[in-house]
Amino acid sequence: MTRYQSVLIVDDDPTQITLLTSYFIAMGARKVDGATNAAEAVSKLLEHGPDIDLIVTDLQMPKMDGLEFMRNIKDTEFAGKFAIVSGVKADLIGHAARLAKMHSLDFIGQIKKPITKDSLDAVFLKEHGDKDKPTSERGSVITQDAFSLAMRTGEIIAHYQPKVSVKTGKIEGAEALARWIRSDGTMVPPEDFVRFASNAGRMNELTFHLFDTVLKDLPRFVDHCPELKVAINLDAENIRNRALPDQFFDRMNMRGIKPKNLSFEVTESNILDLDVTTLEVLSRLRVFDFDVAVDDFGTGSSNIQTLRDFPYSELKIDKTFISDAITNAFSKETVKAAVGLARQLDMNIVAEGVEDIATWEMIQELGVDQAQGFLVSKAMPRDDFLRFITENPEGIHLRAA
Numbered sequence: 001m002t003r004y005q006s007v008l009i010v011d012d013d014p015t016q017i018t019l020l021t022s023y024f025i026a027m028g029a030r031k032v033d034g035a036t037n038a039a040e041a042v043s044k045l046l047e048h049g050p051d052i053d054l055i056v057t058d059l060q061m062p063k064m065d066g067l068e069f070m071r072n073i074k075d076t077e078f079a080g081k082f083a084i085v086s087g088v089k090a091d092l093i094g095h096a097a098r099l100a101k102m103h104s105l106d107f108i109g110q111i112k113k114p115i116t117k118d119s120l121d122a123v124f125l126k127e128h129g130d131k132d133k134p135t136s137e138r139g140s141v142i143t144q145d146a147f148s149l150a151m152r153t154g155e156i157i158a159h160y161q162p163k164v165s166v167k168t169g170k171i172e173g174a175e176a177l178a179r180w181i182r183s184d185g186t187m188v189p190p191e192d193f194v195r196f197a198s199n200a201g202r203m204n205e206l207t208f209h210l211f212d213t214v215l216k217d218l219p220r221f222v223d224h225c226p227e228l229k230v231a232i233n234l235d236a237e238n239i240r241n242r243a244l245p246d247q248f249f250d251r252m253n254m255r256g257i258k259p260k261n262l263s264f265e266v267t268e269s270n271i272l273d274l275d276v277t278t279l280e281v282l283s284r285l286r287v288f289d290f291d292v293a294v295d296d297f298g299t300g301s302s303n304i305q306t307l308r309d310f311p312y313s314e315l316k317i318d319k320t321f322i323s324d325a326i327t328n329a330f331s332k333e334t335v336k337a338a339v340g341l342a343r344q345l346d347m348n349i350v351a352e353g354v355e356d357i358a359t360w361e362m363i364q365e366l367g368v369d370q371a372q373g374f375l376v377s378k379a380m381p382r383d384d385f386l387r388f389i390t391e392n393p394e395g396i397h398l399r400a401a
Contacts, residue, residue: 038069169395319353
């Protein structure tokens with residue numbers, strides 16, 4: 001059974017619409033609608049946008065192409081998933097996928113025509129592990145009351161993904177990630193409740209809940225690893241709150257936590273324009289001696305300008321470049337350029353998405369400072385992370401398989 005119950009297919013080829021309709025009907029979709037041009041699709045979204053939970057679109061279409069279509073979706077109330085199926089060159093599909101993310105669409109994958117069942121399954125079943133998850137974990141209906149109760153009762157907790165020195169293997173930090181685990185043990189997907197919080201104007205509330213959770217957990221970590229630095233993600237809503245630095249600092253002082261043990265990460269795509277509030281908030285965090293990282297570097301719209309305009313002390317290279325830098329010359333050159341730029345600016349450099357020894361050796365050769373990814377460890381609950389620290393006081397030791 002697919003998680004997508006109402007699907008809109010946008011393609012100027014009726015045969016493709018028929019094939020995709022058959023696929024989604026067979027997978028259990030309740031309603032599949034088609035549009036043979038993007039203008040017609042926009043009209044359908046204006047009327048039924050909130051009810052549609054997946055758009056599958058071609059790129060090459062008359063009158064309005066798929067790239068223009070993405071821009072026009074923001075004027076509708078569509079908030080579902082988005083995928084591209086196209087016959088254009090693979091590199092252009094990749095650029096279109098990046099554009100979709102920049103338009104804040106919930107992009108889940110791209111498929112090159114001619115389509116096959118396997119290529120469709122790779123996106124629409126395997127994405128988010130839908131084949132393996134029980135139905136109760138797929139797509140969550142979240143209410144204001146349920147969200148409030150989850151924070152109040154401690155269902156929303158912090159998991160910690162380690163950051164280790166590429167030179168020594170020593171555990172130097174971790175990224176705190178919010179996880180919602182219900183009392184029955186099922187997990188609400190992070191993308192679902194984070195999107196809910198963002199749409200409901202409750203990101204500040206979620207961020208402070210995570211921040212307070214980290215403050216409670218940190219003393220036990222620091223007992224074993226005094227220099228450990230835990231990073232917390234900041235959303236666009238957070239960094240437009242002028243009181244944020246004082247609120248963070250006051251909460252820390254109450255618990256005796258030092259700035260050296262906390263840092264903040266700002267996703268590059270969250271900051272598209274330099275404005276006085278954003279610059280003030282980030283600068284004051286640095287004045288308070290917090291490190292501030294630009295996260296997912298390379299995926300936003302500003303890149304080098306971001307580093308010039310904002311007071312960052314750390315650069316995290318996005319996993320999309322790290323994961324295929326061994327085989328993709330462009331990705332490797334992007335990583336090399338990012339490292340060189342960060343070095344000139346005296347910034348700490350973190351590689352995200354390190355999943356194998358070959359990638360580890362590559363970033364070691366390039367001079368990256370820290371690594372984060374499944375090769376080191378996935379994100380862990382507090383007690384597991386504490387065990388990870390205590391069992392590896394001298395650092396982790398990696399060996400080729």
